[in-house]
Amino acid sequence: MARKKKRPRPIPEIEIIETLQPAPSDLDFGTAEKPKLWYLVWTTPRGEAKAADGLAEAGCQVFWPHFERVIRRKNKPEIKNxxxxxPRYLFASGLPRLAQRLTVVGPDGKTGITIDGRPIEDIREIDGIVAVVRNSQGWCSVPRAIIEMVAAYQGTVAHPVPPAVPVRRLDAEPGDRVVVIDGPFASFQATVADVLGLEVVRVLVDLFGRQTPVDLDPRQIEVRERAKGVDDRFAA
Incomplete structure (x- = not known):
């Protein structure tokens, strides 16, 4: 007796909605005489929200660029993230002053600070924080223009994430000079450091006085200058 063929399962109906969350309306940069410095905080994987809450509890002003993703499936609960x-970065101002290494102290340079009533001695004791981006001179302050550019991308009200630029073939190779054509770093010059599969290109962008690695979608960059020897290889 012939077996009945199983009917293929219907493809679930999925709707994904992504909405950029607005930047804080009260970003404080201080005055020309007394500028207020902003820093780039590196967090644990998916620890940005915890880090933002902890820094706010410590009296810092926080700017966490993010968007809300809503996934709707037929006959399934709605998922929000x-x-x-x-990923893993946010901006913060008014960070507790650096004493020794990563140790933090209050504005008077002596007393400590507390999080939820618990005194902390190391910035990494704030949940979600790995470190503050730094160089040999200490924590790197982020130029105001960069924060304002990111804030402009996030907008003043919640709005849909801009659609990706049209798909096109990319022949980027490590060493190529490129320009970012989409996203918060649009118009920035960069150098390709690595091509990670088909969906991620790691580039080095000149930020904070040094080359900072940033992972981008290949559609967000445009090759302007080939690395030495690359043109010959593609011509072969």
């Missing part, structure tokens, strides 16, 4: 625009 907050996704970082820059």
């Amino acid at each position: 907050l996704i970082s625009t820059f």
